[in-house]
Amino acid sequence: MKTRQIIFNGVNDWEIRTIDLPPLKENEVLVKVEACGLCTWERDILSGREPADFPFTGGHEIAATVVEKGSNVDPDLKIGAKVAVAKWARCNNCYECRRGFDNHCREAQRPAPAGQAWGPGGFSEYLIAKSYEVFPLPGNNPVHFAALTEPMACVTRSIRRVDLVAGDTAVVIGAGFMGLLFLKLLKLRGIKVVVVQRSAKRRELAKQMGADLVVDPTSQNWVEVIKDFTEGRGAQSIFYTAGGPEMLNQCLKGAAIGGYVLIYAPLFETACLDVDEIHFKELVVLGSVRHDKESVREATSIIGDGLINLEDLNLEFCSFTDFDKALEKAINNRDIHRVLLTWDK
Ligand SMILES: [Zn+2]
Ligand SMILES: [Zn+2]
Incomplete structure (x- = not known):
């Protein structure tokens, strides 16, 4: 299985590459990215404002649909289901995970092997996620709203504290x-x-x-x-x-x-x-930093079930293939709340 993906090779140096995805493991889910938010973090890494290693594959505000799942994945997760993907390791074993701070999981902060791309990878057409990173979106709201799950989960966690x-x-x-x-x-x-x-x-x-x-x-x-x-x-x-x-x-x-x-x-x-x-x-x-699994669950429930109005947020769709234009909009148009990247539009 091949996928297109945006990769940052260095400061202000990005390209679309096509890579082979590895075979799916038993606890993994293959998803098709339907929309991905272009957040400040990725922009800061690309501009060099935030020092980071390259190559880097950004995209952490991910709305997707389920394409395939490993043999050990929850049978209730249906093929075609609308999901939010929160790409963040939660090993359940490290001290922080056990203490209820899975937003600080040590696994998630382990550096990638030298030369290997690191990052959440949502700027892809297809993506492999761990089953625990996949959160089904209930209700009838359109799938692209699931891209708001990650930022909203940071807020639900803050309010819970x-x-x-x-x-x-x-x-x-x-x-x-x-x-x-x-x-x-x-x-x-x-x-x-x-x-x-x-x-x-x-x-x-x-x-x-x-x-x-x-x-x-x-x-x-x-x-x-x-x-x-x-x-x-x-x-x-x-x-x-x-x-x-x-x-x-x-x-x-x-x-x-x-x-x-x-x-x-x-x-x-x-x-x-x-x-x-x-x-x-x-x-x-x-x-409060990032999100924990409970705050992501809460955010998907609020978004999916339409408990708050999201229509009045100014979301701007841009194509991944027009990434420079998307960056330009995200940086210069302060009225846009989120640029959502898609492969089709
Ligand atoms: Zn973000
Ligand atoms: Zn952990």
């Missing part, structure tokens, strides 16, 4: 693609959501997507606005997706007693945080 109940107030800092997913998933849980965002266009979109309040941090003291909104208490959870150290310190100020500040995006620098704000208000400051 904080203590929020219906009626609480949460703040989302930043209304980019991830910020909007936070907004939609928090609304689904009955949370009042305030979105803090500089761009008027993005604020308007957040409002349309259900934000209870949007705040421009450049013209308003957003911490005071949150206090007014919560009768002086502050927000039970604040999700930081962008903004820098100064914004993080404001998050500490905007959080209620016993509240959570979840750091979703890295700073890539050492920041000075107001520790007494954490101490005296008994705040929980925590991070």
Whole structure:
């Protein structure tokens, strides 16, 4: 079986190659990639912004259909089934997997043998995945939405890590693609959501997507606005997706007693945080990276069953064969939430 695949040979050097896929093992599933998101990670590796080894095969936001399965794969997984593929090793044996942090599985972080391509490989026509990496999409939503599973699973995991109940107030800092997913998933849980965002266009979109309040941090003291909104208490959870150290310190100020500040995006620098704000208000400051298997399962269920509206997200289809154009769109058109790559369109 042959497949076309996009391979990065070096910085700003990609090509479409055709490779032979190995025979399917008993616990593996052969899928046809129906759509794959073009995420910042792959773009940063290609541009050299994120140092990485080459050759590299990107594509980790994978929507697919099942073509063939190994002899030991769940009989309930049907040929032709719509699936999300979360290409991430979860060995179930390493310390982190056993401790419930399969998003840090040691197997997944083992370097590929020298000279061999590494990476999730979703920028392919056909792909072999471990059966545990394949998550069936329930319901009637079109298969391309399964490409949103991976980013959404990072969000479902983040939300699971904080203590929020219906009626609480949460703040989302930043209304980019991830910020909007936070907004939609928090609304689904009955949370009042305030979105803090500089761009008027993005604020308007957040409002349309259900934000209870949007705040421009450049013209308003957003911490005071949150206090007014919560009768002086502050927000039970604040999700930081962008903004820098100064914004993080404001998050500490905007959080209620016993509240959570979840750091979703890295700073890539050492920041000075107001520790007494954490101490005296008994705040929980925590991070969340990637997805674990439970968060992927939850995301497929939400997406497949149509529990949130995905139609209002600006998804742009591009052909894998037009990869340069896809990159150009993803980089320069900030209104596009995700470029979805397909082989046919
Ligand atoms: Zn991604
Ligand atoms: Zn493991």
